Amino acid sequence: MIRPAVEKDIRVTPDLILPYDGVQPDFASRPVWCGRGSTVIGAARIGAQAWIGDEAVIRADGQSVVLGDRFWLGHRSTVHIATFAQGTQVGDRVTVGRNSVVHACTVGSDVVIEDDVVILDGAMIGDGTVIEAGSTVFPRANLAGGHAYAGSPARQSRPVGPDEVAERAERLRERMGDGPTLPAGEAPEIEASVFVARTAHLRGRVSLGAGTSVLFCCDLNAEVGPIVVGADTNIQDNTVIRTRGEGVVIGRDTTIAHNVRMADCRIGARSLIGIGASITSGTLIADDVMLAAGATTDPGQILEAGYLWGGRPARILAPLDAEKRAMMIRIVEGYCQHGREYRAAQEALT
Structure with missing residues (x-):
C-alpha cells in the first residue's frame, strides 16, 4: 500500500495506486488531500488541486477517466467507466458528495453532485448544474446547464445561478470534513483465486x-x-x-x-x-x-x-x-x- 511520505498525516497521495494494462494514473499536481483508503486505478488523469475523500475510488480500467482542476470527490464515492463502451470526463470545479457514483458519463464545469446520487452511462450534465441528494440520472439523459435536478429519474426542478451553485458546493465540502474512520478488522483466509x-x-x-x-x-x-x-x-x-x-x-x-x-x-x-x-x-x-x-x-x-x-x-x-x-x-x-x-x-x- 502506498502511504504519503509527509509529516503530520497530511495526505497528498492516495492510499492505493495501481496500474491497469500497464498505464498508471496521472496527476497534474499533488492533490490537496487524499483520504484513508482512497484508491486510483489505471488511465485516470486528475487535474490540479484535487480533493479525494476517505474510501473514494477513481477507476479507469478499460477506458479513460479525465477529471478537471479542483475536482472534489466525497467519502465513499466512486468514479468509473463502462469497460467496453465509454470513459468518464468531468470539467473543472466539480464537487461530488458522499456515497455517489459518476459512471461512464460527461459532466461539465461548475457542477454540484450531492450525496447518494447515481449518474449512469452516457448521461450528459451541462455546466452550472446541481443534482440534488438521492437523485438518479438515467442512461443517456441530457441535463441542460443552469438548473437543479431531483428525483429518480432526475428531472429539472428550477433554475440555479452561479452564486447558488458555488454556495451549495461550499456547503457540501464543509459538511464532509475528514469523514469517519472504519474500524480495523482481520481479513478472512482466502484461496488463491479470490x-x-x-x-x-x-x-x-x-x-x-x-x-x-x-x-x-x-x-x-x-x-x-x-x-x-x-x-x-x-x-x-x-x-x-x-x-x-x-x-x-x-x-x-x-x-x-x-x-x-x-x-x-x-x-x-x-x-x-x-x-x-x-x-x-x-x-x-x-x-x-x-x-x-x-x-x-x-x-x-x-x-x-x-x-x-x-x-x-x-x-x-x-x-x-x-x-x-x-x-x-x-x-x-x-x-x-x-x-x-x-x-x-x-x-x-x-
Missing part, C-alpha cells in the same frame, strides 16, 4: 467462493451474522454489507455493483444488483434477477426470477430478455478477469 482489494474492509464470518472479487473500499461486516458469497461473484467498489441477524447469502455468478447497500438478505445466482441500490433486511431476490440502479426494496420483499426490477420500492419493469442476460454474463466474465489482473498488480506492490 481477489480482495487492500482498501476493502472484511470483518467477522465472511466466506468467499472461488473466483470472487471484493473491490476497492468495500466494507463487509459479518460480526453479527455471516456473509457467504458464491463462486465468481463480484462485489464492486464502495459496496457496504452489514449483517444484524441471519446474515447475507449471495449466489454464484452474480454482480453487486458500485455503492450498493445491503443488510440481512438472500440474493440468488446469476443476478445483477445495480449501482447505488439498497437492499433492506429480509429481502429475498431469486436467481436471474436484474435490479436497476438506484432501486430499493421493502423489508421482506420477494423479487421473482426472470425479471428486471426497478423503482423505490422495486417493482417489475420487464422480463429479462436474451440481450440483458448476455450482458450480465459478460460482466461476470469481465470481473473474473479484472480480479486476476488486480491480484497480480497488488501483489507486485509488496
Whole structure:
C-alpha cells in the first residue's frame, strides 16, 4: 500500500495506486488531500488541486477517466467507466458528495453532485448544474446547464445561478470534513483465486467462493451474522454489507455493483444488483434477477426470477430478455478477469 511520505498525516497521495494494462494514473499536481483508503486505478488523469475523500475510488480500467482542476470527490464515492463502451470526463470545479457514483458519463464545469446520487452511462450534465441528494440520472439523459435536478429519474426542478451553485458546493465540502474512520478488522483466509482489494474492509464470518472479487473500499461486516458469497461473484467498489441477524447469502455468478447497500438478505445466482441500490433486511431476490440502479426494496420483499426490477420500492419493469442476460454474463466474465489482473498488480506492490 502506498502511504504519503509527509509529516503530520497530511495526505497528498492516495492510499492505493495501481496500474491497469500497464498505464498508471496521472496527476497534474499533488492533490490537496487524499483520504484513508482512497484508491486510483489505471488511465485516470486528475487535474490540479484535487480533493479525494476517505474510501473514494477513481477507476479507469478499460477506458479513460479525465477529471478537471479542483475536482472534489466525497467519502465513499466512486468514479468509473463502462469497460467496453465509454470513459468518464468531468470539467473543472466539480464537487461530488458522499456515497455517489459518476459512471461512464460527461459532466461539465461548475457542477454540484450531492450525496447518494447515481449518474449512469452516457448521461450528459451541462455546466452550472446541481443534482440534488438521492437523485438518479438515467442512461443517456441530457441535463441542460443552469438548473437543479431531483428525483429518480432526475428531472429539472428550477433554475440555479452561479452564486447558488458555488454556495451549495461550499456547503457540501464543509459538511464532509475528514469523514469517519472504519474500524480495523482481520481479513478472512482466502484461496488463491479470490481477489480482495487492500482498501476493502472484511470483518467477522465472511466466506468467499472461488473466483470472487471484493473491490476497492468495500466494507463487509459479518460480526453479527455471516456473509457467504458464491463462486465468481463480484462485489464492486464502495459496496457496504452489514449483517444484524441471519446474515447475507449471495449466489454464484452474480454482480453487486458500485455503492450498493445491503443488510440481512438472500440474493440468488446469476443476478445483477445495480449501482447505488439498497437492499433492506429480509429481502429475498431469486436467481436471474436484474435490479436497476438506484432501486430499493421493502423489508421482506420477494423479487421473482426472470425479471428486471426497478423503482423505490422495486417493482417489475420487464422480463429479462436474451440481450440483458448476455450482458450480465459478460460482466461476470469481465470481473473474473479484472480480479486476476488486480491480484497480480497488488501483489507486485509488496
